[in-house]
Amino acid sequence: MIEFFTIFAGVIALVSVRLQISNRLILFWLIILPLALLDGLRWEMGTDWVNYYNYYFGETLNVSREKWARSHFDPGFVIYTDFIRSFTSNYSIYLLTTSLIIYIGIFYGVFKLTGRNFLALFYLIGTLPWYAGSLRQMLACTCFVWALNSVINRKVISYIVLMLLAISFHSTAFGFVPMYWFYGLTTLTYIIVLFIIILIAPFVDKLLPLFQKILYFYGYEKNVVQYSGGVQFHGLAPNPILGFARKIITIGGLSVFTILSKSSAKLDILLWKKIKYFFGLSFLTVIFYYIGIYKIMYVAGRLDIYTGLIATSILIGLLDQVLTKKSNRFIFYLFVLSLVGVFYYRLLWMDLFHPYSSIFYNYDLHRELH
Numbered sequence: 001m002i003e004f005f006t007i008f009a010g011v012i013a014l015v016s017v018r019l020q021i022s023n024r025l026i027l028f029w030l031i032i033l034p035l036a037l038l039d040g041l042r043w044e045m046g047t048d049w050v051n052y053y054n055y056y057f058g059e060t061l062n063v064s065r066e067k068w069a070r071s072h073f074d075p076g077f078v079i080y081t082d083f084i085r086s087f088t089s090n091y092s093i094y095l096l097t098t099s100l101i102i103y104i105g106i107f108y109g110v111f112k113l114t115g116r117n118f119l120a121l122f123y124l125i126g127t128l129p130w131y132a133g134s135l136r137q138m139l140a141c142t143c144f145v146w147a148l149n150s151v152i153n154r155k156v157i158s159y160i161v162l163m164l165l166a167i168s169f170h171s172t173a174f175g176f177v178p179m180y181w182f183y184g185l186t187t188l189t190y191i192i193v194l195f196i197i198i199l200i201a202p203f204v205d206k207l208l209p210l211f212q213k214i215l216y217f218y219g220y221e222k223n224v225v226q227y228s229g230g231v232q233f234h235g236l237a238p239n240p241i242l243g244f245a246r247k248i249i250t251i252g253g254l255s256v257f258t259i260l261s262k263s264s265a266k267l268d269i270l271l272w273k274k275i276k277y278f279f280g281l282s283f284l285t286v287i288f289y290y291i292g293i294y295k296i297m298y299v300a301g302r303l304d305i306y307t308g309l310i311a312t313s314i315l316i317g318l319l320d321q322v323l324t325k326k327s328n329r330f331i332f333y334l335f336v337l338s339l340v341g342v343f344y345y346r347l348l349w350m351d352l353f354h355p356y357s358s359i360f361y362n363y364d365l366h367r368e369l370h
Contacts, residue, residue, distance in 0.1 A: 024116045031121065032107050039132045040099030041092060041358040046133025056081065056091050076168025077136045092359050102138045109145030110310065113152065114317025119336060123313045126340030131305060140170035144306055148314070151183050152274065172302045183277050190280050197287055243300070244289040246342065247308065251286050253335050254279065254312070257319050257328070264322040275318050281311035 039046075055073070073081075084094050107124060114120040132138060143166035150159035159180050166173035182193070258279050261267060267275075285308035288300040316336055323329045 024118070027118075028108070028111055028116070028121070031125070032103055035125070035129060036099050036103035037096070038356075038358075039103070039129060040096030041360065042095070043092070043357050043359050045357050047131070048133055048135070052133075052135055053091060056085065056094060057089075074136060074167075074169055074171055076165060077139065077170075080139070080169070098135055098139070099132065102132065102135075102142055105142035106138070106145050106310070109142070109149060110313055110317070113145075113149060113314050115321060117317035117320055119320040119333070120313045120317025123316050123336055123340060124309070127309050127313075127343050131309075137170040137172065137302065137305060140166040140173045141305060141310060143169065144173055144176065145310060147180075148311075151180050151277075154183075156180060170302075173306070175303060176306060179281065182280065184273055185276075187276060190276060194280065194283055194287070197284075198290070244286070247286045247289045247304075250308070250312070250339060251283055253339075254282060254315060254319075257323065257332050257335070258315075260325075260328055261319055261322040264324055266322045266324060271318065271322060275315065275322075278311050278315040278318060281307050282315050285312070 081094070084097060088094065106128065107121065110120055110124060111117070143162045147159050147162035147166065150156070150162060163173065163177055167177075182190075185193070258275060261275060262272070285304045288303045288307065291300055319332065320329075323332055
């Protein structure tokens with residue numbers, strides 16, 4: 001069922017790309033709210049279900065709820081969860097509230113950044129819902145999207161506040177703190193910065209023992225295996241080489257369309273500045289998977305959500321605004337469609353979402369959760 005609604009919402013978004021719609025905001029809500037409800041009313045499905053469910057009800061394997069939270073979750077998420085828990089013990093209300101915050105926050109933030117572009121929405125619909133069970137990082141991504149708005153509008157105070165909030169939900173957001181100061185750089189400067197990061201990347205593995213010690217010190221024993229690249233889904237581990245190759249192809253295609261956009265009559269200085277910036281952020285996903293080859297694939301996958309999903313969706317929406325030649329636009333749409341198709345085909349945890357179960361449908365269905 002979730003695949004059907006996701007595909008249905010994606011098709012509506014895709015069909016709406018070139019339509020002249022008087023009120024695009026109404027159509028946005030008609031697409032997003034059903035997806036948010038579908039995710040918020042799920043039951044015993046999605047990534048990390050067991051951890052979040054057990055923490056909400058304090059069932060933490062004979063360990064105090066506070067100690068368990070400290071060893072598994074970031075402080076912002078603990079405060080957020082405890083705040084909602086102080087009003088209700090109903091886990092479905094908690095999930096629905098969180099889902100609405102995530103879907104409205106991320107999707108509307110991207111919609112706003114791209115001038116209400118539906119192709120960006122299509123790409124997000126095809127990729128992001130499969131991570132919706134990762135509540136902490138999705139809440140961090142919500143703050144991240146609005147921090148990007150602050151980057152574009154050059155509001156440094158709100159940017160810092162939003163990034164601190166993002167980090168409090170999921171520590172992976174810490175790696176993106178410097179991104180405010182990269183906006184507006186020249187093309188040559190972007191190339192130099194990315195080149196330096198590529199040179200440094202192979203040596204990240206040397207810091208892994210120190211990283212593991214820090215995790216152990218703060219009680220994140222469970223995460224050491226994950227951050228060392230040991231995550232598997234029913235015996236299937238992400239292939240770093242294959243992941244790196246796919247990202248190279250993705251960024252290669254986006255590079256071609258970015259170059260083509262440079263000659264567009266619709267391109268102005270401000271729009272080109274945005275395209276360069278989000279291309280740079282999207283390019284980071286290649287670097288993350290390059291680092292992933294060096295034994296920290298889990299980190300690469302986590303960071304890729306910020307760049308390969310969110311930043312890339314914004315770049316897609318911006319490019320759609322400036323590609324005027326019909327043949328280029330048609331190929332671009334096929335390219336974006338293929339990105340979503342490959343993502344769906346390579347999804348390792350589909351069993352966590354299929355078949356769909358909620359408090360109203362398939363409630364008695366029990367699956368092996370991990």
